[in-house]
Amino acid sequence: MITQAEYELLCSDAVRRAVAVNRGRDPLEVALDRSVPHARIVATQVKYLARATVKLPAYAAAQCILPPRAFEQASSEACAAHKMLEGDTVLDLTCGLGVDAWYLSRRFRRVVTLERDPVVAAVARENFARLGAGNIEVVTAPAEEYLRRPGLEFDWIYADPDRRSAEGRKQLRLEASSPDLCALMPLLQRASERLCIKCSPLFDVDEALRLFPASRVEAVSLGDECKEVVIYADGAGPLLTATALGRGSYSAPPDTPAPPLPARFDAGHYRWLVQPDVALQKTRLARRHLWGQADSWSENGYGFAREEPREAIGRIFAVSKIEPYDPRRLRRELSGAGVELLKRDFPIDTPTLMRRLGVRAGNEQRIAFTRIGNEYWTIRLHG
Template sequence: MTPDSITPLLSPGGAEVLAAACAAFTPGSELQLVEKLRRRYDAAVVTAAVTQASLRHRAVAKFGPADAARMYFTPDGLEQATRSTVGSHRAARIAATLPGATVVDLGCGIGGDLISAARAGLRVTGVERDPATAAAARANLTGLGLPGEVLVGEAQQHDVTQYEVVFADPARRADGKRVFDHNAYSPPWSFITDLLTGTACVKVAPGIPHEAVPDGVEAEWVSDAGEVKEAALWSGKFYAGTARRATLLPSGATVTSAPEAECGPIGQYIYEPDGAVVRAGLVTAVASAVDGWLLDPRIAYVTGASLVATPLASVYEVVETLPYREKALKAWVRSEDIGTLEIKKRGVDFDPATLRKKLAPKGSASATLIVTRIGRDAVAYSCRRVAPTS
């Protein structure tokens, strides 16, 4: 997309075409909708409007229906945008430390983080190298009635000394493929570490190695509805001596320390720590919270004798211990009349989908099979998922 494909939609005439496209849009109807609207409107504006209608439909999952219906997107900008729940959490943390601060967002994309920051009362400036994406970010602030500016430019060339807070979301894709090595980020890691010598927050991939985090910087792993979304590095005035943190949304539960925990035999319950807790290396915090212990010191499963409600983990009641052999597991599936089988694993190398196909569950009951390793041995547990309590 180009700025010319977004700008026409901002005029009264373009807004009319966009409204018509959004009102008639259903997934898979793009070609037919384009043909229909071209009978009434200019072809170029119609194509841009239908593209926006499709992107807005997809954006509901990240931004909610109210905001998505008023925003503008590019395909890459939507793909890389921060989910609003995560952006709001981050903005609230910045505002709690530095109320009303000036914030520059280097590589602001379509402005998802600018929106959250502006709503938190922060004074925002976005810098984006792609003109079309910058145009979308600018339109999004305006469309949502929020103050702020968006500049077209290179992150590395922008003077950040005039701002109280620097936020950066380095690109983690190259040639259309996701980049997992932090040394391959753009801007480069050396630029990121320079930013972290001041008051900054940098969004990074959840797989960031602990040893890559500079001294005096907090690494916070964030999950939303049980799915790990990102890690964020906090420095300067945001650093208060915590090295690693896990934050779970939407509850806002957070944990920062990992007390020592013992290992022991299987208890009545298995606790599966949230992915953010695992990534942060704070699994033993779950053991402490539920008065439990680890099954194995290198495996992220906690077990305990009692059912204890915790936002830090999912809970499964252990029904029986099973031999980890295909023949024995097939017999278990048949004898228990299992038709819906959830398979979870840690520390063992197999594909759950392949195993499920081999076990061929066809009955009416449901169960969870947890397969893990204790020492050198693989073990399996028949379990029932325990519904979370409020």
């Protein structure tokens, strides 16, 4: 994290102008440029503002202060904007860079956000001012202390707990995160009837429902990558939702019966391949979502369809040919070619498969590999 002295420099007119002037330059060049005041600090901001144009475009546009660690741990604006919370008042237990708090301020009259580090709290206040958010109160206090204050009452409580140990190791169990929301549950329930928790993308949805049986649990993906698992503990569940931002959502109760497996795999029958989005895989809803659109034998596998499944959430490819996996024949045909390899339910990792086939990464051909039952298949794709 940045120091108090560094924060004060970043707020100074000279450094703010230097950051503005040098945006777009190579950060290393900026750091070595003796004409730039406080070049190292300016170079760091130039570096993270460039990254923010994708992850935090509004923060980049407002030239917010971006401490590196806080930036890495922050929600993307796309994910923060998606969170399904609204009401009059909300308490955010874990401010950090404040991305979630800022988006919550658009849907609540009043936001109170907690940050135990006084310098990070000051950064958040400064950034909210640059973003024009006037309804966010940043309180410099740990959640454990603040929640003991009398008379607290909020429509929602939101938390994105720190999932790293004191040694920096990633923690997956909610009880091991900071603050420990499980231990704080009596205080949380006293302050609000509704709790929203952002969890690691590795967090298991079954564990979420074990801890909060009547909750709504959503896996959120962006660009074919699962970004977060969000628990809405508001009594409106149990419900599982897979959301691929920009592609669509699918929801089902966790006890919804899985569809029957297709009777057989007829390679000559299919003309389309569906690669279900990772959010569907995470929530184990892929087969239920594809039912009636495509045949699927596994939550981790592909869907196969005769007609183009336009409502499917995921990548959809036209099939050129489906044939049994034969590495020797493929090596003869593909050796040296630039190939995009896709895999689902296939036991060979991508680097090993590329070596066996004698191919390199490229876009000359696109080929998928999978297992159906006890058989392995190669699916050649158009485009």
